[in-house]
Amino acid sequence: MDIGGTGIKGAPVDLEHGILAEERHKVLTPHPATPAAVADGVREVVDHFGWTGPIGITFPGVITAGTARTAANVDKDWIGLDAAALLADRLGEAAAGHPVALLNDADAAGLAEMRYGAGAGRTGTVILLTFGTGIGSAVFTDGRLLPNTELGHLELHGHDAEKRASGKAKENEELSWQRWARRVQKYLAHVEMLFSPSLFVIGGGVSRKAEKFLPLIEGIRAEIVPARLQNDAGIVGAAMAAHAARAAAPPAADGSPAATGPEPGPPARPPAGPPPADRAPRSAADSAVGWPDAGR
Ligand code: BGC
Numbered sequence: 001m002d003i004g005g006t007g008i009k010g011a012p013v014d015l016e017h018g019i020l021a022e023e024r025h026k027v028l029t030p031h032p033a034t035p036a037a038v039a040d041g042v043r044e045v046v047d048h049f050g051w052t053g054p055i056g057i058t059f060p061g062v063i064t065a066g067t068a069r070t071a072a073n074v075d076k077d078w079i080g081l082d083a084a085a086l087l088a089d090r091l092g093e094a095a096a097g098h099p100v101a102l103l104n105d106a107d108a109a110g111l112a113e114m115r116y117g118a119g120a121g122r123t124g125t126v127i128l129l130t131f132g133t134g135i136g137s138a139v140f141t142d143g144r145l146l147p148n149t150e151l152g153h154l155e156l157h158g159h160d161a162e163k164r165a166s167g168k169a170k171e172n173e174e175l176s177w178q179r180w181a182r183r184v185q186k187y188l189a190h191v192e193m194l195f196s197p198s199l200f201v202i203g204g205g206v207s208r209k210a211e212k213f214l215p216l217i218e219g220i221r222a223e224i225v226p227a228r229l230q231n232d233a234g235i236v237g238a239a240m241a242a243h244a245a246r247a248a249a250p251p252a253a254d255g256s257p258a259a260t261g262p263e264p265g266p267p268a269r270p271p272a273g274p275p276p277a278d279r280a281p282r283s284a285a286d287s288a289v290g291w292p293d294a295g296r
Contacts, residue, residue: 001057
């Protein structure tokens with residue numbers, strides 16, 4: 001599942017090939033995008049597929065241990081909320097006995113690109129940036145993610161960078177490709193000065209039109225390539241996170257696969273049962289085993 005500013009999208013994922021196993025289903029993001037209203041949308045998409053099993057969900061803000069810490073482009077009620085628990089509750093039977101993994105949207109897209117897309121096999125520092133409603137970032141070193149980097153909020157000429165250089169800024173200010181590319185170039189130069197990546201992967205809606213602006217960007221040492229999974233990267237990365245959370249769950253005493261979410265039947269909220277440290281992480285970013293080694 002991918003919670004975005006305009007749509008809540010999802011699909012079952014084929015993790016062997018990093019592709020959607022069925023055509024994705026989308027509902028419009030409610031406005032205001034309150035936790036309850038968004039959770040209803042997530043439920044609707046999951047129900048569309050009649051899915052029961054592990055569920056990975058991306059969120060457009062910082063997520064630590066399942067809790068949302070920022071909400072730049074969604075309702076502020078998310079901040080401080082145990083969003084993973086809320087979503088698991090709302091998903092009820094669909095997630096019963098399975099992990100619900102919640103992670104930042106750009107981190108999810110980055111994971112997918114590093115394993116199946118433009119970053120596959122790349123070592124050193126790789127940074128994925130998504131240019132959409134905001135600017136999202138995912139930073140990797142030798143295939144491992146440093147989660148929640150929030151580079152879209154770097155200050156650029158006294159402004160929050162995403163206010164100047166996101167896809168939405170281009171749209172709102174009706175910027176030509178040339179003018180917008182100049183802003184993106186300044187932004188990339190700033191990020192490069194701080195992190196010296198060998199590769200930038202450019203994602204988000206604009207990655208579909210990469211040929212219109214990437215050739216206009218000059219003076220950046222790092223290689224710059226468009227994301228390959230484009231719109232599907234978030235959903236695929238979310239599925240990877242759900243899979244990692246399941247793999248990290250300790251086996252049940254009877255040897256059956258671990259159930260880390262709610263038990264079948266109501267109540268859907270994860271039971272008080274085992275102490276948190278013994279549960280699969282609700283945010284795969286906090287997994288003791290770390291991320292699946294992307295790019296390998
Ligand atoms: C948020 C990030 C998110 C990005 C893209 C930013 O405003 O702070 O967490 O990844 O938008 O949705």
